[in-house]
Amino acid sequence: MxxxxxxxxxxxxxxxxxxxxxxxxxxxxxxxxxxxxxxxxxxxxxxxxxxNPAAILLRKNKTYTVGVVFPHLQEEFFSQAITGIEDVISAKGYNVVISQSRDKLERENRAIKSFISSRVDGVIASISAETTQYYSFKELENYGIPLVFFDRVPKDVAVNKVRGNIVEAAFEATSFLAKKGITKIAILNGPSNLEISNERLEGYWKALKSLNLPIIQQYIKSTDLTKEDTFKKMEELMALSERPQAVLCFNDYVALFAMQSCRQKGIVPNTDIHFVSFANLPITAYLDNPPMASVEQFAYKMGEQAALLLLKIIDAKQYKTLIPEEIIIDTELVIH
Amino acid sequence: MxxxxxxxxxxxxxxxxxxxxxxxxxxxxxxxxxxxxxxxxxxxxxxxxxxNPAAILLRKNKTYTVGVVFPHLQEEFFSQAITGIEDVISAKGYNVVISQSRDKLERENRAIKSFISSRVDGVIASISAETTQYYSFKELENYGIPLVFFDRVPKDVAVNKVRGNIVEAAFEATSFLAKKGITKIAILNGPSNLEISNERLEGYWKALKSLNLPIIQQYIKSTDLTKEDTFKKMEELMALSERPQAVLCFNDYVALFAMQSCRQKGIVPNTDIHFVSFANLPITAYLDNPPMASVEQFAYKMGEQAALLLLKIIDAKQYKTLIPEEIIIDTELVIH
DNA sequence: AAAATTTGCGCAAATGTTTGTAATCATGTT
DNA sequence: AACATGATTACAAACATTTGCGCAAATTTT
Incomplete structure (x- = not known):
């Protein structure tokens, strides 16, 4: 047998x-x-x-495997991205090994260590909500393993990254609200170690400025993305004497939490307070009462691009030292 | 460097x-x-x-890697299960490589072929909606690669599997409706090549029988799980002269599609027609108007169990030929 | 017809690790 | 002093594949 x-x-x-x-x-x-x-x-x-892949690897020092570290798989944004990555990667005869950091730095580090010891040919990473230093990622470079950051990318310029045009998207989302006559706009942002949070803030801020609207510090909150903290921050917003008329949320999940929090306090979402968020996940299609608008980020396409970039670097690795590349995917504001 | x-x-x-x-x-x-x-x-x-893992593999003929083929990652049931698998597997120093079949037989076969050529130590699989023959899986056995089926398992007894107690769950869900005085209960089932569909039907049928309710053929529909087909089948149910008062749905996604279909026809879900479904995904927590009840299947726990079983087989492999094992996880009907 | 080139294939080394067996050494026993 | 003993360590083969080099035979060029 x-x-x-x-x-x-x-x-x-x-x-x-x-x-x-x-x-x-x-x-x-x-x-x-x-x-x-x-x-x-x-x-x-x-x-x-x-x-026998082992013998080939031993000779060629190539595993035809790429590692992916993402915060969560549950979040559709990431599972869509994985699908894009997988499609590109497997078409080229590579395999994908996936790890979830669950937004914990320690798990992220463990995943990367495991990638190093299994000698993957490359890594695609979306940093955890806790990541502020990049020691593990530097290790990857020390071992000559190509790395592409995805969506949640470090501020550092000298690094390969694929990300959405978030500043622009936040600008448009904010402007969209203002054009509807809504001027008291709050932002319920993600943790500030994530550059994509800062970008949201920047777009929000630019939009307000261009519309000659005041920037109100109490309207700017950030959550660690947990349900608890999101509830707390949303309650703070609702407790303000000048309650905001709309909230720009870090992503659809934050928006959904925030809307739940509203209902809990007897405030009707999308009537008393409007919501606009990022990601435009399929989940919103099932809701009777989805956020007013959501920024479509094209996760699948982003995944494809990240995979293509990584493969390009892997192929070119031996020939030259490449300069880091940055791919920016345009977003689209979808009105629900 | x-x-x-x-x-x-x-x-x-x-x-x-x-x-x-x-x-x-x-x-x-x-x-x-x-x-x-x-x-x-x-x-x-x-x-x-x-x-160097290659050298170790070459000597030991062991990759410390297990492959997982699931229909989708987007579906929270599966991504939760993956998390359970990953936790167990990685605690033992193994890695997980994941493939999605997207419910296509051809992709499933490709994934398994890739697992064989990369010499994974074991495989966990949830078959696609199209799978009716198990040629690829037999191949795995030929290569001596242990295999554990997960949730969507073949009828075959002589195979390792981890699954929920679906017959029981369907029985309870149907009885629950009947106890509410709802007697015209339809079932919107999954494809019949999936044993878990047949089990739902069996539980449904047993419950009706024990309650002395008639079994009405027009109340029994099955969908291929796509949105289109689910809409179509739901419309057929609504068009019946004796329109059902409740529908037992294959899973939460089917339920959500069915509810959308209702609204499209001006019928109010959970008022005109009640819904009960399987999986109890977190997604339902975000809905203003979720299905009346849902069967919690404990996907994470199921994943853990599947991983433990697989590791056990991998460890024991060289010593003896094991008899296939079946692990059944109890479910719980959650009222929303 | 001799020389040069091309074509087709084999030999052996190399990749990094594990493991059965042999060798070495100190120690204690006769 | 020879010797068995047990504890350490060394040697070498094996795992499956790739690849530089070499050697003929066949083909083309002088």
């Missing part, structure tokens, strides 16, 4: 030729004759030969 | 001892003297030695 362990040696023996000839034949090496190749392929198929 | 490629040979050279001694020292082999071990560990740490 156990038909494992068919090696090129078996094929060589069957045909009475050298192991090296079989190896070259299978690689379509030009120095091997056509009929020899045909015979080799025939026998390989018949014996159900599957190349 | 590139500090890769520190091997035990380097350590041996540094200390002027044999390579084999270093190897055994690192494995804490009893035949190596204490001070030699200490020296070896010291140098290993100093040189930042990371064992």
């Amino acid at each position: 156990q038909k494992s362990q068919v090696t090129i040696k078996d094929i060589a023996q069957e045909l009475g030729i050298a192991i090296s000839t079989v190896s070259r034949a299978l690689q379509n090496h030009p120095r091997i004759g056509l009929k020899t190749k045909e015979q080799v392929f025939e026998v390989a198929k018949r014996l159900n030969y599957v190349p | 590139q500090k890769s490629q520190v091997t035990i040979k380097d350590i041996a050279q540094e200390l002027g001892i044999a390579i084999s001694t270093v190897s055994r020292a690192l494995q804490n082999h009893p035949r190596i003297g204490l001070k030699t071990k200490e020296q070896v560990f010291e140098v290993a740490k100093r040189l930042n030695y990371v064992p």
